[in-house]
Amino acid sequence: MEQKLERKKIDTDVLIIGxxxxxxxxxxxxxxxxxxxxxxxxKANIKRSGCLAAGVNAINAYIVEGRTPQDYVDxxxxxxGGIVREDLLLSAAEHFNETAEDMERLGLVILxxxxxxxxxxxxxxxxxxxxxxxxxxxxxxxEAENVTVLNHINITDLLVLNNRVYGAVGFSVKxxxxxxxxxxxVLVATGGAAGLYKPNNPGxxxxxxxxxxxxxxxxxxxxILAGAEMTSxxxxxxxxxxxxxxxxxxxxxxxxxxxxxxxxxxVYEDKYGLTTSERVYGTVxxxxxxxxxxxxxxxxxxxxxxxxxxxxxxxxxxxxxxxxIESGKNPSEQDVxxxxxxxxxxxxxxxxxxxVNTNRETTIHGLYAAGDVAGGCxxxxxxxxxxxxxxxxxxxxxxxxxxxxxxxxxILQEKASDIMDSYETVLNAKAGLYSVExxxxxMQKVMDEYAxxxxxxxQFNEKQLALAEEKIEGLQKLAEEASAGDMHELLFVYExxxxxxxxxxxxxxxxxxxxxxxxxxxxxxxxPDEDVAFEKYxxxxxxxxxxxxxxxxxxKEADYEHQN
Amino acid sequence: xxxxxxxxxCIGCGRCTEVCPGTLIELKEKKAVMRYPKxxxxxVSCVKECPVGAIDFFLGADxxxxxxxxxxxxxxxxxxxxxxxxxxxxxxxxxxxKDSNRY
Numbered sequence: 183m184e185q186k187l188e189r190k191k192i193d194t195d196v197l198i199i200g201x202x203x204x205x206x207x208x209x210x211x212x213x214x215x216x217x218x219x220x221x222x223x224x225k226a227n228i229k230r231s232g233c234l235a236a237g238v239n240a241i242n243a244y245i246v247e248g249r250t251p252q253d254y255v256d257x258x259x260x261x262x263g264g265i266v267r268e269d270l271l272l273s274a275a276e277h278f279n280e281t282a283e284d285m286e287r288l289g290l291v292i293l294x295x296x297x298x299x300x301x302x303x304x305x306x307x308x309x310x311x312x313x314x315x316x317x318x319x320x321x322x323x324x325e326a327e328n329v330t331v332l333n334h335i336n337i338t339d340l341l342v343l344n345n346r347v348y349g350a351v352g353f354s355v356k357x358x359x360x361x362x363x364x365x366x367x368v369l370v371a372t373g374g375a376a377g378l379y380k381p382n383n384p385g386x387x388x389x390x391x392x393x394x395x396x397x398x399x400x401x402x403x404x405x406i407l408a409g410a411e412m413t414s415x416x417x418x419x420x421x422x423x424x425x426x427x428x429x430x431x432x433x434x435x436x437x438x439x440x441x442x443x444x445x446x447x448x449v450y451e452d453k454y455g456l457t458t459s460e461r462v463y464g465t466v467x468x469x470x471x472x473x474x475x476x477x478x479x480x481x482x483x484x485x486x487x488x489x490x491x492x493x494x495x496x497x498x499x500x501x502x503x504x505x506x507i508e509s510g511k512n513p514s515e516q517d518v519x520x521x522x523x524x525x526x527x528x529x530x531x532x533x534x535x536x537x538v539n540t541n542r543e544t545t546i547h548g549l550y551a552a553g554d555v556a557g558g559c560x561x562x563x564x565x566x567x568x569x570x571x572x573x574x575x576x577x578x579x580x581x582x583x584x585x586x587x588x589x590x591x592x593i594l595q596e597k598a599s600d601i602m603d604s605y606e607t608v609l610n611a612k613a614g615l616y617s618v619e620x621x622x623x624x625m626q627k628v629m630d631e632y633a634x635x636x637x638x639x640x641q642f643n644e645k646q647l648a649l650a651e652e653k654i655e656g657l658q659k660l661a662e663e664a665s666a667g668d669m670h671e672l673l674f675v676y677e678x679x680x681x682x683x684x685x686x687x688x689x690x691x692x693x694x695x696x697x698x699x700x701x702x703x704x705x706x707x708x709x710p711d712e713d714v715a716f717e718k719y720x721x722x723x724x725x726x727x728x729x730x731x732x733x734x735x736x737x738k739e740a741d742y743e744h745q746n
Numbered sequence: 747x748x749x750x751x752x753x754x755x756c757i758g759c760g761r762c763t764e765v766c767p768g769t770l771i772e773l774k775e776k777k778a779v780m781r782y783p784k785x786x787x788x789x790v791s792c793v794k795e796c797p798v799g800a801i802d803f804f805l806g807a808d809x810x811x812x813x814x815x816x817x818x819x820x821x822x823x824x825x826x827x828x829x830x831x832x833x834x835x836x837x838x839x840x841x842x843x844k845d846s847n848r849y
Contacts, residue, residue, distance in 0.1 A: 225769075226766065226767045226768065226769055227764050227765055227766075227767070227769075229764075229765050229791075230765050230766075230767050230789065230791040231767045232767070235767045235787065235789035235791050236787075236788075236789040236790060236791070239847040239849070240847065291843065291844055291845070291846050292846060293846035293847070293848070301846075303849070309846050309847050309848065309849070310846055310847060311843055311844070311845060311846045311847060312847075313825075313841070313843060314843060333764075334769060355769055356769070383806070383808055383809055385806070385808045386748075386783075386784055386806040386807070386808050387748075387784075387788075387805075387806040387808050387809045388784055388785075389768075389784065389785050389786055389787050389788075390787070390788050390806070390809055391787075394767065394787060395768070395785065395787050396767055396768045396787070426805075426808075426809035426810050427788075427805075427809060427810075433847070433849050434849070436849075437847075437848075437849025438849055487849075489839075490848050490849065491849065492839055493839060493841050493847075494847045494848070494849055496825075496827055496839060496841055497841065497847060498847075500788070500790050500803065500816065500827075501788045501803075501805060501809075503827075503839070504803070504804075504805055504814065504816050504829065505805060505809070505810050507814060507829055507831075507837060508805060508810055508811060508812040508814050509810065509812075670769065670781075673769075
């Protein structure tokens with residue numbers, strides 16, 4: 183029987199796509215500062231969606247006593263080889279502490295000393311119990327006045343005309359309903375992209391990755407297709423993580439001071455440098471040289487610290503606690519083996535994402551970006567996502583009060599209808615030769631082998647990238663034929679298509695930066711050295727279906743505005 | 747990475763189906779069913795949400811699973827994490843939500 187979707191139309195002042203850290207905090211701040219109606223469209227449920235589902239052990243971006251926001255900017259700039267937006271970093275850093283204190287007022291537990299001051303971990307971190315960080319934030323957003331949350335709604339397309347956004351279109355992942363949502367302003371806060379490359383555990387535990395497997399690059403893809411300018415996709419993020427569980431390492435590296443050692447016990451981290459990419463590169467090299475496996479040396483810690491570490495991981499990555507128990511050895515009795523993850527595109531760690539002005543408005547009028555989907559501001563982490571949500575929220579409130587963004591619910595209805603038709607086409611298509619799962623696997627293999635994945639030691643050359651491009655285009659054609667039996671399968675079809683769009687842009691960016699500025703993150707074997715000619719941003723915009731690369735000079739002004 | 751839902755204990759409240767960040771769990775005939783085991787991230791949101799401790803979390807054999815399962819029982823701010831080992835013995839770790847991570 184032919185599947186037909188019920189079609190619903192909604193009007194709101196502000197639409198927020200994605201109710202993760204940045205999206206929820208933006209909603210809360212629009213509510214606090216205006217009477218505007220806010221709608222959060224969330225693909226899962228905001229209680230545990232996004233990066234903080236399992237929890238987080240520290241606030242990794244905080245200005246500790248004796249440091250300044252500018253120190254943070256300098257640190258992140260150096261770590262990214264200079265390819266950052268200092269205006270974005272500074273404006274985020276100026277909000278880190280205030281957002282942490284706000285979260286504490288909402289119920290987050292932060293470790294304090296006897297004088298009531300937050301206890302620092304190193305130069306930029308404070309320690310928390312973040313197991314329930316997301317439920318606390320989600321509750322605040324849900325209870326905020328004029329905020330409506332629509333859970334289990336997947337947005338696929340932005341409604342854009344003449345470079346101005348008017349809303350978005352999506353579908354329920356549980357019911358046979360399609361949504362056309364009109365808004366004066368739209369904030370994209372969908373997170374970054376995992377699952378582009380073959381993962382560390384490609385079998386049964388394929389989704390045991392560090393970055394959320396449900397962050398599929400939807401926000402990037404809808405922006406790319408709508409003609410938004412993107413930046414620095416080639417600055418991929420590869421995390422150094424606990425082997426198998428892909429659990430974060432900060433709690434043992436910074437928390438108990440465990441050093442990176444190779445199988446021969448040699449502390450190799452000093453040999454390759456201490457930037458984020460150098461730590462990954464060093465581990466890859468040691469393995470290539472036959473000195474693997476590599477470890478974080480936890481076997482020097484005191485026995486009393488074992489139980490604390492087991493607890494700490496339960497609050498953030500419970501699989502690692504279970505792994506220690508399954509192995510029959512505590513962290514004091516064995517070093518923790520480490521490995522690099524598959525490459526992710528994530529603006530919270532590196533600088534990939536939407537090209538935004540200082541207020542986080544994208545190059546499309548009325549369209550904002552915050553959190554991992556927003557570029558130029560690496561190492562923003564959780565407080566940076568909160569900060570960007572707040573910065574975008576305040577500018578949206580200001581612009582709407584000044585009537586800069588107007589409502590037009592009548593516009594683009596035909597386009598919305600076409601998009602909904604395409605959902606029905608997928609639902610009613612006959613099952614083709616290849617399943618979505620098979621196409622996803624094919625995409626991950628192409629990216630792994632030809633665009634610098636784990637099996638290629640993160641390295642590539644131009645010939646390989648050209649092959650990757652050709653093969654991804656082939657898979658895009660096959661994905662056009664994909665079918666879905668129900669709404670959840672429809673979600674899988676769109677996630678695959680989104681990832682392929684992101685892969686294509688990523689390959690174009692990797693091809694454009696003809697140098698190696700960051701080992702592992704962007705290691706081009708045809709251009710193995712850094713080149714001053716590339717002290718520029720590699721940006722891109724889709725024009726007539728083709729990706730156009732734009733090299734932009736580094737932004738030095740404190741307040742950057744788009745010129746279009 | 748995945749979970750096992752104990753059909754006998756499940757009361758069909760649907761809370762796990764609501765909270766899963768991948769929307770991977772469905773209700774079928776008033777019982778929660780893990781529809782996509784290979785798509786589980788291992789965040790244990792469902793394990794924490796289950797009011798009757800019917801969901802067990804385990805490590806796939808491909809990432810070091812040796813047969814232990816884990817679930818959690820909440821009592822106010824205290825989370826009692828119970829790990830049942832293959833030999834039938836339990837390890838219990840209590841975590842207080844009011845206590846910060848020390849590292």
